[in-house]
Amino acid sequence: MNVLENEIDKINEAVLEMMHLVGQQLEKSKRALLGPDTELAEEIIFTEKRINALELTIDRYCENAIALYSPVATDLRFLISMLKVNSDLERIGDYAEGIASYVTEMEEDLNQDMLAAIKINEMFDLAMEMMVAMEKGAREENTGLLRKLFKMDSSLNKINKKKSKVISEYIKKDPNLIIQGFYLHSTIKKLERVGDHIKNVAEDYIFYLDAEIFKHKKKKK
Amino acid sequence: MELESKHIKIKTKDINVYYDTVKVLNNINMEIEPNTVTALIGPSGCGKSTFLRLINRMNDYIEGFRKEGDVLLDDKDIYSKNTQVELLRKEVGMVFQKPNPFPKSIFENVVYGLRIQGVKDKQKLNEAAEQALVQAAIWDEVKDNLKKSALALSGGQQQRLCIARTLAVEPSVILMDEPASALDPISTAKIEELIHELKKDYTIMIVTHNMHQAGRVSDKTGFFYMGDLVEFGDTKEMFMSPRKQETENYISGRFG
Ligand SMILES: Nc1ncnc2c1ncn2[C@@H]1O[C@H](COP(=O)(O)OP(=O)(O)OP(=O)(O)O)[C@@H](O)[C@H]1O
């Protein structure tokens, strides 16, 4: 194994670790919100620092590998992709932390009817399912599995689209729900964004593995 | 203009080359458009230099050399009976790995080819020398000292002088066999910049062992392995996503 291959192994391990950590954060953010569990929320906020540090480390590894080994072909595609994957994962971590910090500020119990109506449970579960599939796809370098994420993401988008209407109906009935309405609105938005980042990760892996670029392709109006 | 860009400058058709009974190039088909830089890469002994020398018939001197297939330059078979090899060499210039200036002045080196062609007009020689030295990006370094011996120049300067010598006879194709492998990074960068400039007026083929040089200077890259042209295509594509595993292994240094 040459030196660059060693570096690439190291980066691969770190990215998979990052993926796993971020998945845990998201799963915990669900439990923290729906519990509610303030202690768990504090733990998420604390772990976020570790994720940020790991992001910097991965960035540095990738930059060094590019600068020192002038990679080409698969190696180059891997490094370009991992730089992007890294930043998408970090953003997912941010969203989990954002949800957690709402839990720490929460002053009232969440209205269970509204929670059910906006399908927040399903939203979390779908996002988690995507996280798990992404990690498996990445670990096994299985582009078939990664391609399935695009379809899953569109289910998330569907729920997201309905959120404003559903929440505003609850607020109309009971204006006291306005604060938690806003928070839940932004939580759903965050989960929808998580889906987008997972989709980006899948695209980057597919570019690395199959040398295929399909971002921007479908954007033609 | 559209038509011109479709024109094929150099075309090889089903080329096989043998040295005595050993086949060293195997069915090579390549089409090269004008005003492009084509890099030839591949492990030592794979046939890059042999292929390059085919284009200006430098292999003809080699004992036991034999070829099958055709090499077309501007649609004309350069191995046909009517080809005048001297004219071909004027049309297809060559720059070698080691700078090989003659033990003469800088000026005499540059105008060497023209003198052979019988050009005597002093004015014409002066103009041609200046133009070639400017094109080869060495004019500023030597203009006050054209009478100095070429051997007193640095390696990188000598190589650019040899390029000037090649350019002075106004070829349309320039073949370069590892032109920068004996040079430091600064001289190498100069040669690479020069290749970039020269592309406007010439069609260039360059053999290089430096993968990143191939990436930097060329539009197209051909990867040779054991006499086969394994892959030939856009350099960008080849370096980002080669089609063949052998190419991938070679360019990423995982060969063998
Ligand atoms: N003059 C010659 N007589 C006999 N065989 C030769 C001669 N020149 C080259 N060969 C053989 O032909 C094959 C191709 O050689 P060539 O010089 O074209 O390779 P190359 O790709 O340019 O290698 P390098 O990167 O080392 O310059 C080799 O196997 C070599 O041994």
Ligand SMILES: [Mg+2]
């Ligand atoms: Mg050679």
